[in-house]
Amino acid sequence: MAEEKYNLQPDSFEPLGHDQEQEIESEKIAAPSLTFSQDAWRRLKKNKGAVISLFIILIMVIVSFGSTPFINHSELVKSNPEYANLPAKVPGIDINGLNGKMKVGGEWTDVYKENGIKDSVHFTLGTDYLGHSLAQRIIYGTKISLTVAIVATLFDLLIGVSYGIVSGWKGGRTDNVMQRIIEIISSIPNLIIVVLMLIVFKPGMTSIILALAISEWTTMARMIRAETLSLKTEEYVLAARTLGESTGKIAWKHLVPNVSSIIIIQTMYTIPSAIFFEAFLSFIGIGISAPQTSLGVLLNDGQKNFQFLPYQMWYPAIVLVILMIAFNLLGDGLRDAFDPRTRR
Amino acid sequence: MGERILDVNNLEINFHTYAGDVKAIRDVSFHLDKGETLAIVGESGSGKSVTTKSLMGLLANNARVVGGSIMYHDEDILKKSEKQMQDIRGKDIAMIFQDPMTSLDPTMKIGRQIAEPLMKHKNVEKKKALAQALEILKLVGIDHAEERINEYPHQFSGGQRQRIVIAIALVCYPEILIADEPTTALDVTIQAQILDLMKELQQKIETSIIFITHDLGVVAGMADRVAVMYAGQIIEYGSVDEIFYNPQHPYTWGLLNSMPTLNSTDLQAIPGTPPDLLDPPKGDPFAARNPYAMKIDEKEKPPFFKVSETHFASTWLLHPDAPKITPPDEIVRRKKIFKKMQANVN
Amino acid sequence: MKKYLLKRVLYMVLTLFLVATITFFLMKLMPGTPYSNQEKMTPQQIKIMNQQYGLDKPIWMQYVIYIFGMVHGDLGTSFQFSNQPVSYLISSRIGASAQLGVQAMLFGVILGIIVGSVAAIYRNTWVDTTATVLSIIGKSVPNFVLAVLLQYYISLKLGWFPIADWEGFSYTILPTIALGVGPLAETARFIRTGMVDVLNSDYIELARAKGMNKFGIIYHHALRNSLIPLVTLIGPYTVALMTGSMVIENIFSIPGIGEQYVKSIQTNDYPTIMGVTMLFCFGLVLIILITDIIYGIIDPRIRLTGNED
Numbered sequence: 001m002a003e004e005k006y007n008l009q010p011d012s013f014e015p016l017g018h019d020q021e022q023e024i025e026s027e028k029i030a031a032p033s034l035t036f037s038q039d040a041w042r043r044l045k046k047n048k049g050a051v052i053s054l055f056i057i058l059i060m061v062i063v064s065f066g067s068t069p070f071i072n073h074s075e076l077v078k079s080n081p082e083y084a085n086l087p088a089k090v091p092g093i094d095i096n097g098l099n100g101k102m103k104v105g106g107e108w109t110d111v112y113k114e115n116g117i118k119d120s121v122h123f124t125l126g127t128d129y130l131g132h133s134l135a136q137r138i139i140y141g142t143k144i145s146l147t148v149a150i151v152a153t154l155f156d157l158l159i160g161v162s163y164g165i166v167s168g169w170k171g172g173r174t175d176n177v178m179q180r181i182i183e184i185i186s187s188i189p190n191l192i193i194v195v196l197m198l199i200v201f202k203p204g205m206t207s208i209i210l211a212l213a214i215s216e217w218t219t220m221a222r223m224i225r226a227e228t229l230s231l232k233t234e235e236y237v238l239a240a241r242t243l244g245e246s247t248g249k250i251a252w253k254h255l256v257p258n259v260s261s262i263i264i265i266q267t268m269y270t271i272p273s274a275i276f277f278e279a280f281l282s283f284i285g286i287g288i289s290a291p292q293t294s295l296g297v298l299l300n301d302g303q304k305n306f307q308f309l310p311y312q313m314w315y316p317a318i319v320l321v322i323l324m325i326a327f328n329l330l331g332d333g334l335r336d337a338f339d340p341r342t343r344r
Numbered sequence: 345m346g347e348r349i350l351d352v353n354n355l356e357i358n359f360h361t362y363a364g365d366v367k368a369i370r371d372v373s374f375h376l377d378k379g380e381t382l383a384i385v386g387e388s389g390s391g392k393s394v395t396t397k398s399l400m401g402l403l404a405n406n407a408r409v410v411g412g413s414i415m416y417h418d419e420d421i422l423k424k425s426e427k428q429m430q431d432i433r434g435k436d437i438a439m440i441f442q443d444p445m446t447s448l449d450p451t452m453k454i455g456r457q458i459a460e461p462l463m464k465h466k467n468v469e470k471k472k473a474l475a476q477a478l479e480i481l482k483l484v485g486i487d488h489a490e491e492r493i494n495e496y497p498h499q500f501s502g503g504q505r506q507r508i509v510i511a512i513a514l515v516c517y518p519e520i521l522i523a524d525e526p527t528t529a530l531d532v533t534i535q536a537q538i539l540d541l542m543k544e545l546q547q548k549i550e551t552s553i554i555f556i557t558h559d560l561g562v563v564a565g566m567a568d569r570v571a572v573m574y575a576g577q578i579i580e581y582g583s584v585d586e587i588f589y590n591p592q593h594p595y596t597w598g599l600l601n602s603m604p605t606l607n608s609t610d611l612q613a614i615p616g617t618p619p620d621l622l623d624p625p626k627g628d629p630f631a632a633r634n635p636y637a638m639k640i641d642e643k644e645k646p647p648f649f650k651v652s653e654t655h656f657a658s659t660w661l662l663h664p665d666a667p668k669i670t671p672p673d674e675i676v677r678r679k680k681i682f683k684k685m686q687a688n689v690n
Numbered sequence: 691m692k693k694y695l696l697k698r699v700l701y702m703v704l705t706l707f708l709v710a711t712i713t714f715f716l717m718k719l720m721p722g723t724p725y726s727n728q729e730k731m732t733p734q735q736i737k738i739m740n741q742q743y744g745l746d747k748p749i750w751m752q753y754v755i756y757i758f759g760m761v762h763g764d765l766g767t768s769f770q771f772s773n774q775p776v777s778y779l780i781s782s783r784i785g786a787s788a789q790l791g792v793q794a795m796l797f798g799v800i801l802g803i804i805v806g807s808v809a810a811i812y813r814n815t816w817v818d819t820t821a822t823v824l825s826i827i828g829k830s831v832p833n834f835v836l837a838v839l840l841q842y843y844i845s846l847k848l849g850w851f852p853i854a855d856w857e858g859f860s861y862t863i864l865p866t867i868a869l870g871v872g873p874l875a876e877t878a879r880f881i882r883t884g885m886v887d888v889l890n891s892d893y894i895e896l897a898r899a900k901g902m903n904k905f906g907i908i909y910h911h912a913l914r915n916s917l918i919p920l921v922t923l924i925g926p927y928t929v930a931l932m933t934g935s936m937v938i939e940n941i942f943s944i945p946g947i948g949e950q951y952v953k954s955i956q957t958n959d960y961p962t963i964m965g966v967t968m969l970f971c972f973g974l975v976l977i978i979l980i981t982d983i984i985y986g987i988i989d990p991r992i993r994l995t996g997n998e999d
């Protein structure tokens with residue numbers, strides 16, 4: 001054979017002598033261990049859309065809830081006719097539409113000047129028909145919309161998760177009956193449950209929250225039940241059961257962590273659907289109504305004057321849409337992060 | 345053996361991934377003669393499926409053939425267009441996949457699924473194709489074929505489904521049949537039936553078979569020749585008897601050692617894991633797991649040393665300067681049998 | 691099959707009966723007798739009206755009468771439009787709503803299938819990215835916002851379509867789009883995910899190994915397998931369309947059920963609310979039943995049997 005080619009040394013054929021430590025070392029490197037949630041988090045961070053969405057949501061939450069000390073609701077409902085229907089005016093910016101000018105009869109006119117408003121007064125996003133700052137109303141409205149959505153989702157989660165776990169864990173007849181109940185409830189359109197609830201209770205935040213919670217939980221319950229059913233037969237849960245741990249403890253220690261990915265993902269999808277429902281109900285006038293404020297109320301107000309003052313609907317619409325997109329993208333991102341199989 | 349129909353030379357395939365290029369196939373060469381059965385054995389991830397998919401032109405999108413050629417009747421498959429490959433697939437080279445439970449379209453009657461290659465390649469009209477499908481369905485041993493031809497995959501058992509997959513592969517009487525672990529997903533008794541069926545049909549249809557498996561046990565009754573793959577390379581090849589009774593590469597020893605036999609008392613899995621193909625080691629890829637490794641193994645990849653006209657192995661242990669070592673007991677036992685066999689022949 | 695159907699129909703009736711009962715008693719809890727001009731009426735007149743509506747009878751009797759009437763298609767008389775039977779109100783308006791709903795469903799589902807499959811076939815290219823972005827936006831923009839924008843910019847500004855009312859096909863186009871975009875986005879996402887799964891499946895690989903070309907694989911194997919599960923979304927879509935119709939019909943002044951429902955809620959027209967509620971429930975339950983049956987027919991793996999649980 002070509003000895004030259006292979007550059008054989010005198011010691012070439014001496015044994016290499018693997019020692020035990022080396023092998024263990026190499027095995028360590030071969031299997032870097034990440035916990036499931038760390039792994040999911042790492043995958044989520046790689047998803048640009050989801051990360052940006054998360055930031056947007058955080059900013060919106062911080063701004064809208066952080067504004068509480070600054071935006072006084074009683075002030076928000078007082079009308080200031082002298083400031084009514086002013087367009088946006090941002091000091092230092094001279095772009096038509098953001099400088100206090102508005103197209104009136106085809107011409108850009110400075111509405112602030114025309115109405116004899118002092119130079120020092122300006123509204124970043126203009127005002128509504130009662131002279132309230134639109135920016136303030138949007139921030140306040142976002143807070144209300146988010147509150148409704150988040151609280152409703154929490155209720156939904158509470159009912160759905162406990163119902164699902166009980167149904168899946170008990171199994172047998174209990175499960176059967178509980179599933180029939182879900183079947184019946186889910187063949188009633190959500191809309192009808194919501195409408196009936198709103199008729200019985202007076203329209204307002206509380207009744208919307210209740211209505212949403214009651215109508216949305218079945219999806220969550222179904223998914224949790226399915227997961228519980230399959231977990232029940234897993235060995236570590238079986239072991240815990242044979243060792244006589246109490247059901248509650250097992251549920252807390254084994255089930256909740258395991259279904260948490262479902263909970264997180266499902267929550268991220270329920271929130272935007274709750275935001276939509278609140279806006280929808282307020283828009284058709286059976287949800288939150290003026291002088292209360294929510295994104296739906298603002299859209300309803302803005303729509304009335306859309307032909308002449310389009311900004312009054314555009315601004316809240318943009319906020320609402322961004323919020324919905326952010327939650328949907330984050331939901332998709334989380335789903336992909338927790339379930340690598342769906343990643344493509 | 346008959347004429348040479350397939351000749352794979354120095355094949356190299358990389359997969360482009362986010363982490364870098366996975367060098368899945370590194371300098372693989374083998375050939376296939378008419379009518380013979382070649383078994384390719386190796387651990388999971390050794391590159392068996394990638395090799396066979398390259399024969400079919402069915403590599404994943406991120407795969408790149410970096411070098412080599414696959415000569416089929418003196419034409420390089422790697423140079424053919426997708427359209428030309430479509431004419432070869434299913435007609436000249438057919439394939440059976442590992443999992444019969446997922447290989448069939450759940451929403452199409454099996455008759456139609458078997459008839460499809462005929463309609464595509466032989467321009468047979470649907471009625472005639474279905475009639476031929478019925479024939480082949482009987483041939484692969486499905487009872488009451490007349491009625492069952494109109495049923496859907498879920499109405500068949502796993503073994504039956506694999507028979508149907510075999511029917512699909514053989515319906516055009518291909519020259520080469522690639523079977524990628526065709527029995528792994530089946531239980532043992534069914535496994536034997538399917539293997540028998542394949543042997544029987546090979547006689548009838550006169551096809552050559554490339555038989556992929558990670559289970560040496562299956563190989564003995566099936567193959568004429570065996571190639572052992574490790575980490576994207578073929579490290580030893582020879583006739584069945586040579587591989588089973590006169591193995592030369594420590595990895596082949598390991599495989600044989602981990603195979604249950606009547607005499608073996610203790611089964612030993614090969615310790616350690618295969619190397620990372622993102623950055624394969626410079627020398628012998630098996631060195632890190634090889635108890636007989638030598639210094640040279642870390643530096644230089646061993647060439648193929650000739651053991652007999654048909655038997656080659658890529659290990660420095662065959663170098664004339666290498667120290668004589670004693671293989672594991674089981675291998676010593678096998679080599680004794682080999683000596684006897686040779687004595688009988690002479 | 692027969693047994694299964696019978697069971698399903700039984701459940702359907704039970705559901706409807708429960709909803710009717712709950713709705714009835716909820717409505718009875720409501721204060722007042724909201725005739726449209728109650729303030730102007732003398733107690734005498736109110737008494738006569740009560741008699742006329744059967745409100746003087748004990749509640750259980752009213753309940754029996756209501757359920758009995760409903761079985762015979764009599765949903766009572768509207769409080770708001772004096773002497774108009776609710777069933778007449780509904781039947782005179784159901785045409786517009788049904789047309790709008792069917793058009794929106796077809797528009798959304800057909801376009802969604804096309805967009806979703808194209809995205810899956812060209813996955814990870816700009817086509818896919820565009821489709822994904824558009825479907826996220828379509829899913830996130832509420833249909834009523836879209837409706838207002840379409841109405842203003844397309845009808846009022848560009849004058850391409852009538853602004854409102856329901857007098858011919860051109861009147862239906864914008865409402866159909868506004869209502870159909872939600873299902874479109876949802877379908878596109880659903881089909882894309884399903885199709886990508888299918889395209890990665892072993893049986894597609896086998897089809898390729900048979901030598902089939904791309905078109906044959908998509909047409910004969912991929913499409914059918916990814917379309918079948920879409921049937922399960924028809925029920926949820928129906929709910930979305932019912933919900934959407936309430937606001938879209940309002941914006942475009944379409945004389946349909948949804949618009950009527952909103953009006954009834956705002957004016958506390960309880961008989962009409964109950965009537966429409968029952969109609970919506972009946973519609974949904976029926977559609978779920980039909981889609982389940984269709985699913986069983988087109989997916990060979992599902993067998994409708996009596997002993998299925």
Ligand SMILES: Nc1ncnc2c1ncn2[C@@H]1O[C@H](COP(=O)(O)OP(=O)(O)OP(=O)(O)O)[C@@H](O)[C@H]1O
Pocket residue numbers: 359360361366368386387388389390391392393394395404406407558621
């Ligand atoms: N599409 C791909 N992208 C990246 N790497 C791939 C891809 N396909 C295969 N590989 C890599 O190529 C190597 C060989 O894979 P292959 O599927 O051929 O293994 P195998 O020998 O068939 O194993 P098994 O017995 O499990 O089927 C593996 O390391 C695998 O990770």
Ligand SMILES: [Mg+2]
Pocket residue numbers: 392393394524
């Ligand atoms: Mg493989």
